Amino acid sequence: MEPQDTEVATEIGDQTVAKPLLAVENLSKSFGIQPLWRNVSFTLHEGESLSICGASGSGKSTLLLAIGGLETVQSGTVMFDGHPVIGGRQAHVKGIGYVFQHYHLVEELTVRENLLLPFSIRFGSRQMPDIWDEVLDLLGLKELLDRLPTVLSGGEQQRAALARAVLAKPKLLLADEPTGSLDEATGARVMKLLLQVCRCFRMSLILVTHSPMFAEQTDRRMVLKNGFLSEQTP
Numbered sequence: 001m002e003p004q005d006t007e008v009a010t011e012i013g014d015q016t017v018a019k020p021l022l023a024v025e026n027l028s029k030s031f032g033i034q035p036l037w038r039n040v041s042f043t044l045h046e047g048e049s050l051s052i053c054g055a056s057g058s059g060k061s062t063l064l065l066a067i068g069g070l071e072t073v074q075s076g077t078v079m080f081d082g083h084p085v086i087g088g089r090q091a092h093v094k095g096i097g098y099v100f101q102h103y104h105l106v107e108e109l110t111v112r113e114n115l116l117l118p119f120s121i122r123f124g125s126r127q128m129p130d131i132w133d134e135v136l137d138l139l140g141l142k143e144l145l146d147r148l149p150t151v152l153s154g155g156e157q158q159r160a161a162l163a164r165a166v167l168a169k170p171k172l173l174l175a176d177e178p179t180g181s182l183d184e185a186t187g188a189r190v191m192k193l194l195l196q197v198c199r200c201f202r203m204s205l206i207l208v209t210h211s212p213m214f215a216e217q218t219d220r221r222m223v224l225k226n227g228f229l230s231e232q233t234p
């Protein structure tokens with residue numbers, strides 16, 4: 001992969017090597033004495049997309065949370081954008097966005113208010129996201145801004161949840177079964193939009209999915225099985 005302007009690059013001999021945006025090294029997690037996964041290691045570069053498949057209960061959601069610093073681990077390190085991600089919530093507000101199976105929109109707030117809520121918490125209410133128009137156009141949300149989430153279809157709610165995550169311009173998006181509550185056709189549309197948005201804003205993506213068809217659409221594929229994460233060769 002070619003190093004980008006915004007990436008930190010290191011000279012090795014006459015070669016320039018781009019540093020990864022995310023470096024996960026020897027991460028291990030147990031609940032009590034029960035190990036969940038061991039020695040999970042991988043790197044992800046800016047703009048790259050990666051899918052993680054695995055049986056229910058294999059620990060995919062726990063792994064995503066650990067990568068985002070929202071779940072503790074027994075050992076290992078996660079470096080994101082040159083900084084260690086440790087237990088706690090700072091990574092949540094520093095360049096990592098989340099999209100979940102259940103949209104977690106605030107039911108009492110309109111779509112517009114939902115989209116602006118995290119942004120105004122971070123940057124204050126006077127400043128509008130600079131990519132507001134672009135994101136709304138891409139995700140087809142302009143007509144829905146004044147509606148409450150309760151009157152939206154699942155696909156519309158997920159598009160709103162995706163916009164809410166993207167407006168803060170995260171460098172990395174963690175998506176945990178974002179199409180899990182949608183029918184096949186709607187899920188395919190949301191997946192297409194998700195990948196399009198990531199390309200458009202050069203966000204890296206880690207997608208947890210049960211769908212081999214969606215996993216196929218990411219740059220790289222991994223499987224979590226029997227406590228180990230392994231990369232599938234193309």
Ligand SMILES: Nc1ncnc2c1ncn2[C@@H]1O[C@H](COP(=O)(O)OP(=O)(O)OP(=O)(O)O)[C@@H](O)[C@H]1O
Binds near residue numbers: 059
């Ligand atoms: N806080 C917790 N305390 C104890 N066990 C937990 C906790 N959180 C998750 N687990 C267990 O860890 C295992 C992995 O859970 P996780 O949600 O990460 O799986 P998953 O691969 O995302 O599954 P699914 O595909 O069903 O979403 C499960 O057996 C779950 O019960």
Ligand SMILES: [Mg+2]
Binds near residue numbers: 176
């Ligand atoms: Mg899960």
